[in-house]
Amino acid sequence: MEPLRTDEVTTHLVSRSVRLSAPPVTASLAAVHRPRTVWTAPDEPTVVGGGAAVTVESDGPARLTRAREAATSLFDDADIDGPSVGRPRFFGGFAFHEAATGRNPWGDFPAARFVVPEVQLVFDGDDAWLTVTAVGDAPEAVEHRLAEVRETLTDLPDAPPQGPPGVSERHRTTSVDAWRDSVEVAVSHILAGELRKVVLAQALEVELDRPASVPDLLARLGDTYPECHRFLVEPETGASFLGATPERLVSLRGREVETGALAGTTGRGDTDDEDEWLADELLASEKDNHEHELVAETIREQLDPFSADIRVGDRGIRKLATVQHLWTPIDATLERDEHVLSLVNALHPTPAVGGLPPAAALDVIRDTEPFDRGWYAAPVGWFDADGDGSFAVAIRSAIVDDTLATLFAGVGLVADSDPDAEWDEVQLKYRPILDELERDD
16 A cells, blocks of 8 residues: 655545554554654553554655644545544654754655554554545455555564663764854853853764664663653654653643643652652752743743643643653643644754743754754644644654664753763763663673
């Protein structure tokens, strides 16, 4: 089944769903065809997708508007038979900057791409909803394909997991000296009043001892970071982009919005007492609280034009396996119906991954970082026919291609940022992916 590639989708979509006993998630991912999708988030069911019934790609400043219009056109004329939990959805995301550069390792990732999987599994406790979707096919053909896929996934064996592939070599795109120079230049812009904050990132290329198993890598990330959004985005061939991010950009259900500010970082202690000491130090840090408040303030301002009511929770600590962050939950009720992509467009990039003012910060990022961010630190997620959806910020992430993985991590710089302390924080943020690639022995 050839995927449809167009910015103006006019082809008839047909979708059918059936309930089945849940097969193993990792084995299901290994069994479906590329491009594969994984989405799992707190308070959301895990979704595994394979193949592409529809692919929508766009670029430029209006890339999300065109994607939304194409999806709306497709869903308006769709023949969908199944429960809401199994409804077909678009999964994907877009590049951090407006245009894709095509530079390695992002050659197969366009400026924006969203895919309706041909095969979609939504895990719901001991059961799952299997959905098969096609464009231009008769309902009978889709129902026949649904029966075939169901038979393939029934009694799917749960193969023994592969361990970490091991790391043989590391290559940094930014040296310590170059990093110090970059931070000092960025801080000089802040002190001159040209910026309030900017986020600079690094990339770490690692050569693996053997090809990484993407399904097993995601499974290990899920074991270590069950409270994070885990995602996989793939083109039809080439590299896989995946991660376990603690940062939700936005979720929309009807007119109810959930988001939050996540900025300010410290490590985890070796003992409970040390862990609490580090958390208290983070809560008391003037530098980290200043950085955090810039993020929270901007999110409130970005939501305000859409919202009838915005509610800001108490600032606290978000503890993960290797780090802990300052975290402020932010909820809103919209004044009118909106598509989640409209909110995504308004919120990206948050100051947690870009800076303030946004345009000036983006200029500094482009001029300073010696690598292509690609889809790193950009939104990834899903949306449905109602315009509801859920997106995360693709940090704590890597792009993996056979025996090469490129990891990304960044830090927020303000007036009193110290280059060496910020360097250490970047290394800490590599750990979620790096730990699952390195062998224990």
